[in-house]
Amino acid sequence: MAGTDHTKSALAAALPSGPAIILVAPQLAQNVGSVARAMANFGLAELRIVDAPGTTDDPSARAFAAGADYLLDAAVHFERLEDALADLDLVIATTARERGQAKPVDTPPEAAARLAAHVGGGGRAGVMFGRERNGLENEEVALAARVMTFPVNPAYASLNLSQAVLLVGYEWFKAATGGAAPFEMPTRSPPGSHAELVALFAHIEGELREAGFFRSPSKTASMVINLRNMIQRMEPTKQDLQTLHGVVSALVEGRPGPEGRKRTVLKPLAED
Amino acid sequence: MAGTDHTKSALAAALPSGPAIILVAPQLAQNVGSVARAMANFGLAELRIVDAPGTTDDPSARAFAAGADYLLDAAVHFERLEDALADLDLVIATTARERGQAKPVDTPPEAAARLAAHVGGGGRAGVMFGRERNGLENEEVALAARVMTFPVNPAYASLNLSQAVLLVGYEWFKAATGGAAPFEMPTRSPPGSHAELVALFAHIEGELREAGFFRSPSKTASMVINLRNMIQRMEPTKQDLQTLHGVVSALVEGRPGPEGRKRTVLKPLAED
Numbered sequence: 001m002a003g004t005d006h007t008k009s010a011l012a013a014a015l016p017s018g019p020a021i022i023l024v025a026p027q028l029a030q031n032v033g034s035v036a037r038a039m040a041n042f043g044l045a046e047l048r049i050v051d052a053p054g055t056t057d058d059p060s061a062r063a064f065a066a067g068a069d070y071l072l073d074a075a076v077h078f079e080r081l082e083d084a085l086a087d088l089d090l091v092i093a094t095t096a097r098e099r100g101q102a103k104p105v106d107t108p109p110e111a112a113a114r115l116a117a118h119v120g121g122g123g124r125a126g127v128m129f130g131r132e133r134n135g136l137e138n139e140e141v142a143l144a145a146r147v148m149t150f151p152v153n154p155a156y157a158s159l160n161l162s163q164a165v166l167l168v169g170y171e172w173f174k175a176a177t178g179g180a181a182p183f184e185m186p187t188r189s190p191p192g193s194h195a196e197l198v199a200l201f202a203h204i205e206g207e208l209r210e211a212g213f214f215r216s217p218s219k220t221a222s223m224v225i226n227l228r229n230m231i232q233r234m235e236p237t238k239q240d241l242q243t244l245h246g247v248v249s250a251l252v253e254g255r256p257g258p259e260g261r262k263r264t265v266l267k268p269l270a271e272d
Numbered sequence: 273m274a275g276t277d278h279t280k281s282a283l284a285a286a287l288p289s290g291p292a293i294i295l296v297a298p299q300l301a302q303n304v305g306s307v308a309r310a311m312a313n314f315g316l317a318e319l320r321i322v323d324a325p326g327t328t329d330d331p332s333a334r335a336f337a338a339g340a341d342y343l344l345d346a347a348v349h350f351e352r353l354e355d356a357l358a359d360l361d362l363v364i365a366t367t368a369r370e371r372g373q374a375k376p377v378d379t380p381p382e383a384a385a386r387l388a389a390h391v392g393g394g395g396r397a398g399v400m401f402g403r404e405r406n407g408l409e410n411e412e413v414a415l416a417a418r419v420m421t422f423p424v425n426p427a428y429a430s431l432n433l434s435q436a437v438l439l440v441g442y443e444w445f446k447a448a449t450g451g452a453a454p455f456e457m458p459t460r461s462p463p464g465s466h467a468e469l470v471a472l473f474a475h476i477e478g479e480l481r482e483a484g485f486f487r488s489p490s491k492t493a494s495m496v497i498n499l500r501n502m503i504q505r506m507e508p509t510k511q512d513l514q515t516l517h518g519v520v521s522a523l524v525e526g527r528p529g530p531e532g533r534k535r536t537v538l539k540p541l542a543e544d
Contacts, residue, residue: 015425038435040428068428098455107453150442151451153287156312156340163310163438170422170439179423181379183370 015043016176019092019115020126021165022084024140025051027132032056033064033072034162035129040068042169047075048084048126064162081128081140090118090125093136093144094164096157101138103147111148112171120176127168132161189239196241201228203245207252287315288448291364291387292398293437294356296412297323299404304328305336305344306434307401312340314441319347320356320398336434353400353412362390362397365408365416366436368429373410375419383420384443392448399440404433461511468513473500475517479524 021039026032032055039047047056055061056072065072078084085091092111106114111127118125128144130136141147150159150167159167173179192200205224214220236244293316298304304327311319319328327333328344337344350356357363364383378386383399390397400416402408413419422431422439431439445451464472477496486492508516 034432037432041424041431041435043425043428066430066432098458100458102460103457105453105456107451109451149453149455151446151449151453152313153315153445154454156315157454158338159313160306160309160338163313163435166435166438167442170442173423173425177423179379179381181377181421181423182426182429183421184377185375186370186372188374 015173016116016119017046018042018044018169018172018176019090019119020046020048020088020124021168022048022050022081022126022128023052023161024081024128024136025131026055026129026161027052028161029055029058029061030064031132031161032058033061033066033068034160035165036061036065036068036071036075038162038166038169039071041166042173044169044172045071045074047071048078049075050078050081050084053077081143085126085128085143088124088126090115090123091128091144092125092146092148093128093130093141094148094150094168095130095135095141096149096152096159097135099138099141099147101141101147103141103144106146106148108148108150108167108171109175111146111168112175114146115172116175129161129164189237192236192238192241196238197232197236200231200236200241200244200248204231204248207248210252288388288392289318290314290316290441290444290448291362291391292318292320292360292396293440294320294322294353294398294400295324295433296353296400296408297403298327298401298433299324300433301327301330301333302336303404303433304330305333305338305340306432307437308333308337308340308343308347310434310438310441311343313438314445316441316444317343317346318398319343320350321347322350322353322356325349353415357398357400357415360396360398362387362395363400363416364397364418364420365400365413366420366422366440367402367407367413368421368424368431369407371410371413371419373413373419375413375416378418378420380420380422380439380443381447383418384440384447386418387444388447401433401436461509464508464510464513468510469504469508472503472508472513472516472520476503476520479520482524 021035021044023032023035026035026049032049032052036047039045049055056075056077061072062069076084092106092115115125115127127148128136128140130140148168150157150164152159201224204227208214214223231244234240293307293311295304295307298307298321304321304324308319311317321327328347328349333344334341348356364378364387387397387399399420400408400412402412420440422429422436424431473496476499480486486495503516506512
C-alpha cells in the first residue's frame with residue numbers, strides 16, 4: 001500500500017527504540033527481506049540473524065525488503081544463538097505450539113506492553129523467531145524468559161515468518177506510541193445553524209409539494225418528520241446545506257421530459 | 273512458523289464468518305497468494321478480486337498461498353468494484369494516506385470491533401484493499417462507509433498488501449474470539465510446602481557453611497536472607513525442590529580437584 005511520507009522521517013527518528021528481532025536459522029532469503037520491510041513499518045531498527053550467513057545480501061532479500069535495505073545492511077550475523085542474546089536482559093521466544101516448558105505465555109499485546117515498559121526503562125529486549133519449517137528448537141525456547149504465541153485459526157496456525165514479525169512490530173508500535181491513527185476525519189466547515197437547516201427543510205418540502213409528492217394528507221406529517229430526521233442525521237455543515245439547496249434546485253429545473261432521465265452510472269474502474 | 277494442528281479443524285469450522293476481503297486490481301499474483309495465506313491464518317473465508325483476472329490461478333499465487341489454495345479456488349472475480357460490493361451493507365476502505373474525504377477514520381482495532389459486531393448481528397461486511405503501487409483511487413474510497421488506516425512508522429508507511437490484510441484479519445480474529453493465547457503455561461506440580469522449602473534452605477545453607485562460603489559473620493544473616501528470597505521468587509514446586517536438593521548434592525559431591533571443573537557449554541546450534 002502506498003503512503004510513505006519522507007518528510008516525516010524526523011518523526012520516525014523520534015520513535016522509541018524497540019526490541020531486537022532475532023531470526024534463528026531463517027531458510028528463505030526472501031523472508032529475511034520481508035522481515036526487514038515489516039520492521040521498517042513499525043520503526044524496529046535492530047535485526048540479528050543466527051546461523052544464516054549471506055541471507056541479507058541475497059538479491060531476493062533485497063527485492064522483498066522493498067526499500068528497507070538499510071536494515072539488511074545494519075543486520076548483525078551470529079553463529080550461535082547464545083551470542084546473539086548475550087547483551088539482552090529480556091528475551092521472548094515466539095512459538096506456534098505448546099512446548100510443555102514451565103514458562104509464562106504472552107499474547108502479542110501482553111508481550112508488547114512488557115517490551116515497551118522494559119525498553120522504556122532503559123532495558124535491552126529481543127524477540128526470537130524460529131525456522132520457517134519447524135520454528136525454534138526446545139533448547140532455543142529454553143533460553144528465553146517468556147514465550148509469545150499468536151491467536152490464530154487453529155486449523156491454519158502457520159504464520160509466515162515476516163508476518164509473525166509484523167504482528168510483533170505492530171503490537172509493539174501500538175504499545176509504544178498509543179496506536180492512534182496517523183490521521184483523522186478532516187475538520188469540516190462549521191455546522192449549519194438551525195435557521196439554515198429549517199430553510200433547507202422549507203426548500204425541499206415546498207418543491208415536493210409542487211411536485212405532488214405528498215399524495216395522502218394523512219401521511220404528510222410523518223413523511224415530513226422522516227425527511228427532516230434523515231437530513232439531520234447527516235449532521236450537515238453550512239457548506240453541505242448550500243450543496244443540498246443546489247441539488248434540490250438542479251433536480252427541480254432538470255426535470256426529465258417524457259423519455260425520462262438516464263440513470264447516472266459510476267465511472268467504470270477501467271477508466272481510472 | 274510451524275504449528276498447524278489439523279485435528280483442530282472442527283474448531284476452525286466453528287469460527288464466526290468474517291468480513292469479505294476485497295482486493296482492487298492487485299498487481300502481483302504472489303501478493304494474492306500471500307493474502308490467501310493471511311486470511312487462512314485468521315479464518316477469513318471470502319476473497320473477492322476486482323479487475324485482476326487470472327491472478328488466483330497464477331503459479332506464484334499458488335506457491336505463496338502455502339496450502340491456503342482453497343481460498344484461491346473459492347475467490348470470486350469482478351470487473352467492477354461496485355459489483356464486488358453490491359451485497360455488502362458495511363464496507364470499510366483501507367488507506368495509508370489522508371484523502372480529505374469527510375469519512376470517519378478507524379484504527380484496525382476500532383474497525384475490527386465494528387466488523388465483529390456487524391457480522392455478529394447478521395450483517396454482511398467487507399474490507400477493501402487497493403493496488404500495491406498507489407492504493408485505492410479516491411472514487412473507490414468514496415464507495416466505502418468508513419476508512420481504516422494503520423498506525424505505522426510515518427517514514428516507512430508502505431505496508432505490503434498481504435501484511436495489511438494480515439493486520440485486519442488479526443484484529444478481527446481478536447475481536448471475534450477474545451484473542452486469548454491458544455495455550456497457556458502448562459500446569460506444574462503442586463507448590464512445595466513451607467516445611468519442604470525450609471528443608472531446602474537448611475540443605476543449601478548447611479553445605480555452604482561446610483564450604484566456608486560465609487566468610488564474614490557480620491554479613492551471614494543478610495546473605496542467608498537474600499538466598500532464601502531468591503529461592504522463593506522461583507515459586508518452586510515440590511518437584512522443583514527435589515531437583516534443587518539433587519543439584520546441591522551433585523555440586524557438593526562433584527567438587528573439582530585442583531585442576532578445577534570445566535565450564536559447561538551450551539550445545540552449539542549446528543548440532544541441532
